Amino acid sequence: MQIGDLMAETGVKFGTSGARGRVEDMTDLVCYAYAQGFLRYLLGIGALSTGSKVGLAGDFRASTPRILGACAKAVTDIGCQPVNLGRIPTPALAAYGIANGWPTMMITGSHIPDDRNGIKFNLPSGEILKQDEEGIRTQAIQVPDGLFDAAGAFIDASHSTLPPEEPSALEHYIARYLDFFPADWLAGQRIGLYEHSSVARDALFRVLTGLGAEVERLGFSETFLPVDTEAIRAEDVALAREWSADGRLNALVSTDGDGDRPLIGDERGEWLRGDIAGILCAQALGAAAVVTPISSNSALEGSGWFRETLRTRIGSPYVIAGMQALSARGIAPVVGYEANGGFLTQSDIQHQGRVLPALPTRDAVIVAVALIGTARATHQPLSALAQSLPQRFTYSDRLKDFPTALSEARFAAFQTGDRAADRAALDRIFAADFGPVAEVDETDGIRMTLVSGDILHLRPSGNAPELRAYTEADSPERAKDLSRRCLAILERWRSA
Incomplete structure (x- = not known):
């Protein structure tokens, strides 16, 4: 069989950087086949040799040990050596693979519920990109x-x-941060560590305390919780405010399930949006150029902090390709981030004779450590860092059960190639509610900048029958209201 055929038969398909699907569909056979397809692809391009080591790790989902076993069997059967690196964050696995020249596989469904899981694939040089996905798809x-x-x-x-x-x-992974930041970088800071079921909780505790912080461990969970840093659960909003109500904490820190997306809360218990945290982290690390998807907050350009910025399609493979393109032009340091806050470094970061090696995959720990340490060094609360940016606010939501074919049919009316006609067609749908459209960007979906300065961005999901709406405005309330009214229009599309 070919991996492409397996995708069609089982519904287990490529998401960001790997296969993802329902646990019931990710049988031992399916996981074995995906792992073998990845390894055969590496053998074919010369990135793996018979007898080489392959690193394996996973998150805390109930199905992860079984899938790890299937992948380990695939490694053995192809003539290589599986190395079990335990339950560790995805960026920890990737960093170790890069340092040793090993390919790696991380068993995780990231932030999605426990009834789903996935396998993230890393080359010896880092995350697989879209061309690698195509190569894996064709493997027999x-x-x-x-x-x-x-x-x-x-x-x-x-x-x-x-x-x-x-x-x-x-x-x-822990030494990566303790060796780069000064030993007193977080001295005097009291940090609440929201552990839940994050596989990064022990690494975060050791890094934060190792840099001088006093850490209060909060919200431990034996069962898996789907903490999503882009769509924060109402219960997590309430918990953050409760934990911070008495003013004893300087910050809150957490991640999603596999530790590659940060969740940072300020001294008031307000979670920072990931694309705001990304801008602040880029500045703290002295970035010259920043790459981020088209859906991220426009405060990046408004800050004026960086020599160059580049917008890409949504997904870390596109961000990595963009970082590689800028780095090839001799620009450094080059970093990137996604709207979920996951932070990537294409260049080594150097400071006072210390080097933080490049890690071109999403990471969460660097964001927490950089932001809290910067707030301490500048003698201001964490909330003040965000307030130093142009005050632009984003919001995202989605319509579930919106068939991809229907999205494509609706979008075709606005993507004729005639920019004036496309803008006029969008005006007929949206101007009555939001005012006229000034600019349209089709990098990924349809992103409308309105004459008012508000932004509406519509995009079909890449791996689910969903239609997503991203909005941006000058207040969080307006961004949320824009989203609500936009989804009402999109709902009419579905029923028309």
């Missing part, structure tokens, strides 16, 4: 006879046995 897979039953489960459970865990990748 050989499944040994007698290995799986009719339901796709291992016939012999011993086939899913993992090697003993090795702590080396976690220790390497």
Whole structure:
């Protein structure tokens, strides 16, 4: 079989940097096949040799150990050595793979619920990009006879046995920050660590305390919680305000499930938007150029802090490709971030003789440490850092069960190639509610900048039957109201 055929048959498809699907569809057979397809692709391009080591790690989902076992069997069967690096953050695995020249696989569904999971693939140089996905998709897979039953489960459970865990990748990740930042970088700061089911909770505790902070561990969960840093749950908003109500905390820190998207709260218990945290982190690290998707807050350009900025399609592979393009022009340091706050570095960051090696994959720890330390060094609360930016506010929401084919049909009316006609067509739909359209950007979906300065951005989801709406305005209330009214128009599209 080919991986492309497997996608069509099972519904387990590529999301950002790997395969993702329902746990019931991610059988031992499917996970074995995906892992083998990735490894065969690496062998074909010369990024893997027989006998080489392949790093494996995972998050705290109930299904993760089983999927790890299936991937480890695929590594062994192709003639390589699986290395079990335990339950560690995705960026910790990627950083260790880059340092050792190993490909790696991270078993995680990131921020989505526990009934789904995924496999994120990393080359020895970092995340796979879109051309790598296409290469994996075309791989022909050989499944040994007698290995799986009719339901796709291992016939012999011993086939899913993992090697003993090795702590080396976690220790390497923690040392990355303790070796770069001054030992007193967070001295005197009292930080609330919202642990929930984040696989980064132990790494964060050790990094924060290692840099001098006093850390209060909060909200530990034995069961998996789908904490999404772009669509923060109402209960997490309430918890943050409750924990910060007595003024004892300088900041709150958390991540999503696999530790590659940060969640940073200020001294008032207000969570920062990820694309605001990204701008502040880029400035704190002295970036010359910044790459971010088209959906991120326009305060980036409004700040005037950077020599160059570049907007891309949504997804870390596009951000990485953009960073590579700027770096090839000799610009440094080059960094990137996504609207979810995940922060990437294409260049080594140097400060006072210390070097933070490039990590071109989403990371969360760097954002927390850079922002809280900068607030301390400048003798201001964390909330003041965000207030130093142009006051632009974003909001995002979505319509579920909106067929992709319907989205494409609706969008076609506004993407004829005639810019004036397309803008006029958009005006007929949106001007009565929002005023006329001044500019249209079709980098990813349709992003309308209105004459008022407000922004409406419509985009079909890349891996689900959903239509997303991103809005931006000069107040959080207006951004949310724009979203509500925009979704009402889109709802009429579905029922028309």
